[in-house]
Amino acid sequence: MLGHATLRKVQGDEVVWSDNETDRDLLNFQGVADTVAEFILQANGAPISVGVSGAWGVGKSTMIQLTRAALEEKRHADDPTEFVFVEFNAWLYQGYDDARAALLDVIAAKLEAIAEERKSGTDKVKEFMRRVRWLRLAKLVALPAAAVALGIPPVGLGGEIAEVVRDVRDGAADGEQIESVGSALAAAGAGLLKPGLEMSPPKEIQALRDSFEETLEAIGVTLVVLIDDLDRCLPETAISTLEAIRLLLFLQNTAFVIAADDEMIKRAVKKHFGGLDDDELVTNYFDKLIQVPIKVPALGIQEVRAYMMMLFIDDSTELDIASKNTLRTAIAAGLRGSWKGVRVDGAFVSQVDDQLPAALVTRLETAERLAPLMTGATHIVGNPRLIKRFLNALSIRMSIARAQGVDVDEAVLAKLLLFERVVEAPVFVELATKVNEDPDGRPTFLGPWEAAVAAGAELELPKGWDTAFARDWLGLEPELAGIDLRGALYVGREQAPLVTGSDKLSAAAVELLTALTEYPREAPRMKDDLAALPSVEQGFILDRLLAIARPIQSWGSPPILDACLTMASIDPAWGQKLARFLVERPQTQISASVVPKIAGQEWSSSVFGVWKQAEGIKAPVKNAIAERSGSGNLAK
Template sequence: MNLPDAVRLRCAPNKKIKGHAMWHDNETTVDYVNFRLVAKACAELIRDTGGEPISIGISGGWGIGKSSLVRMVASELSPDQGAGKSAVSTEASKYIVVTFNPWLYQGFEDARTALLQTVGDAVLEEAQKDTGLVDKAKSLVKRINFLRLAQLGGEVAATLITGVPVGLIGKVVEAGSEAWNKESIKEGIAAAQEVPGAAKGILDEAKPMSLPKEIQSFREALEDLFEELGITLVVFVDDLDRCLPKTAIATLEAIRLLLFLRRSAFVIAADDVFIRGAVRVHFAGTGLDDDVATNYFDKLIQVPLRVPRLGPNETKAYTALLFLERAHRSGQLDTEIFAAAKTSVEARLRETWTGKAVDLAFLESLVPQGNAELLGLMGLAERLAPLLFSASTVQANPRLIKRFLNTVFLRKTLAKPQNIDVDVQALAKWHLLERCDEATANALAEKVSAESEGRISLLRDAEEAAKDQEAKIQLPFGDKPFLREWLLLEPLLGDMDLRPILHLSRDSTVRDFGADDLNSAGKALRDALISARTSNDALKQQIREAGDVQSGLAMARSWEARRSSRTWQKAEEVLMLVEVCRIHSSAGPRAAALVSQAPVAQLAPGLVSALASCEWAREVLTKWESDEQTPQSVKRAITSARKQ
């Protein structure tokens, strides 16, 4: 995704841009991919426990739909489920549904204490309805405050509040240990004092108290309160795989404290691959093997549930429903028709195992006859879906599909004020190539020029050759199955002026197609810069003769041409920037924009040495030096270069 698109989508994901609705990236209970069946089964597992504890793990990769599935499960238990908590009565039980997102607390509060407090608040609110149980609920909150305090300030804090040595802490205090942060202890005391007598009534001041016994007492008190209130606590833990490893492990440890209590259920959404990585970080240096890392999560989870990946039919249906949702939100499709379409899709997806496919005829039946725009989009969904399903860079990931379509429609929106008339289907086809095979897209873009009126004969020949399965397709396409399918995708682009499409997909560096495009001297310089590995007098002379405008364009073109082989490790990779800017300082801002794209984690000191003497790169080096992801060797190289 190019920079203008990314900025606009991050800043206003839920806005309409000049009348064109975009798709937000939030979790939803609206089911476009037949997840509702899985959600119903998960909710049924919770109902059928008969009060026995249960833990369910919902796993899957980034963007696959874990959060949406969690919300659907919650809605099955509580139709009025909101963002926080709610209660719903059934014949057998009353469910107190709590949604906990540790990512929101990261950096502000310890995830363990936040989870305990969230559960305590939910139970206390429910107990307010029964005056006979309010005192018990308040006593439970006191216990939670004690445990929060013990976590925040350790046993030192518990000793300071109660006056009773907890465990071995008396010995530590006597030894004058300063292991605990005094300010944290003070904050913990203040937090506990928010509930009058928080530390009183928990401990018998005549007896020393051990923290393990207090934890067990807390569990027993919570279990008893659930029983007396007649409730089942259902805790949904979401976005665990967005957290730093420390927060993720802290949350899992808190879950362990509450886990396997009668009348309790946990539904934990996380990428199991991420959790294994977090466990390895947590136990770094202990020689932890993969089996142990896997078992850590498995011991918390009784019922593992993996979010199903979209199949070809689901991908097609999902893409089509996104088009219909956009039309509905912009007023082009009646609510009744949109609702009927969702119902039809849900029914069809339940029957695909019988051979009933989501084909073009079915998709066209979802929209009013005569609506040419929507019929065209149904055709686009039917053609795009197989490639969105098979492409390794998308793999039918719902979030990536949304982002793909957001980019396409944003470009369509940006075309109007620039008096560019371009079909959304052509934009979609080109962006699919950008997304799935950037090297080929760049190679084709380099061949577009004003001289050929934006048409690429090589692309036209390849589209023709692709029609024959036996024919070989010349480079840059080769024999890649994806590219052959892409070439056959309608509309064909070989006879189309691609300058408008590339203009809409341009970034700040390349593809300035028009009258100021490369002339013969600029093209020669571009080729020389692509092949150059060291500075030489002949190259410098070419740069002078080309002039500042052509040199700037040639610099950008050569930079783009070497994108696929760039490692961000070697000085020679920025040679074209350094050499052009040394002679034409006007190219500096463009060069800075190019090099600022670097993935800082991949940088090597060799690149710094090449840029250290460049005035235009000074600000970029400063940003790298302050970036947490920049390797320490690179930071040292920047500091050393400045001293010299």
């Protein structure tokens, strides 16, 4: 995910870095990945499970890919062990398939392809696939009972049942399966299947495990299953995936490498077991799946600085591929020696190549200045994905500046963007307001503070500014008090607008805008005050709220929606603007919980009309719309 930056050109000379995983180490993880690979190699076919834990965005995907590369590299040519890798991303199946059945299907399909390629074990693979299909059927035929109870016609069984029926017809299923299929189909067809009926008794599960183990032995391979992106999954999907792993765990010739956020797993387990409060039991659930726990190493200032420098090196259009590879190799080697006091910085890079382009040297200096704050700043704390997103935002803003002819220094823009990303919204709004009020667009009020920090003097800062980050930020070059920031604010109108001349908001409007961004859930209480504002100011406030809402990745019931709905209730024109905004959201981001939230609005029918016809809208969302429509709860 984060080890290597895949680049995509945008306007001008700027690029954005994607979150693709890689087997190249830009985060100094190679030593840990080598250790994980050694554990798997030394198991020598004995079952092993490795848990790679860490918060969202810290580099778990990179660790998995580095482990895979290390396994392939470390296996000796005369070693008879052949690894077969299966990569499973549960998040891709969320909302479309049962994660447990999907994982088993992916494994079965991989083994089938290997068996056909090696001309061995094909019969065993077919038996395993039949048992996987049986397990899927056992889950599916239990659906009609719940459907009947809810008054919903049972659908979706045809394909799966047909597969098993064909096995029965061809004589491929055993006697017990034939009897069970007959009973299950009869019960399902009659809508009489009891929820308590157990379709997968322990002996059927054991038979599946035995079949899986025999399949691997017959083919002659060790299966390495790499599980990723559990962080992104809903609790039920995460648990379903872990349950599938449990079915195949601790069998000969298997290795599981599972990347997951411990805290996310704990929350999923608590929800799955109905709000379980016993932390020890919650922790034990995951611990029982994992033999070897590995924590993704935290990044220090050295690693963050080197990571940013390598991203900038990758971005350079003036360096050839060979020069980039030389620099990356040297930086990685330097990081491995950092425990001995090796400092990987701009001077280090210049020693490797003393003919670096001037533009790249400037960006490496930016990386040096930002690294300490990026490591310790709240909301970033050295998280590689957040660092990459920060650099993407910086890159895009520089591109906008070039496209619109705005003269902005990248170092100034980077410092301002960092402040915007870390501090509370009202503090950034205060800075923007001061810039707007100054005739030259300079935040002159920062001057005494910057001077005091530079001199190491005691400094009392007002509320909101009195933080360790703000003090460190004030000492970051360049000093901003004498710089016109209007251009930088203009190309970065996300947290606060550039308000000048006739666009300037009244004091009442500024106060309401600040309150809405800080406490969006309290928006209904502000409705009367908002309605009293001139229409121009109302429109400006709604535009600002939508700008804040635009980066949101999941549209269920985010707090900012309450503020937007309050504005929409004041004027039909604002409602139509919000409707257009919701329709423009990526369809995969829409969740069912947004339906009751907006259902009472006059404009909601137009939004629901689009969503009902859209292929990318998930079934739960469409079902929620149909329910509301059927009960007459939608605004006409």
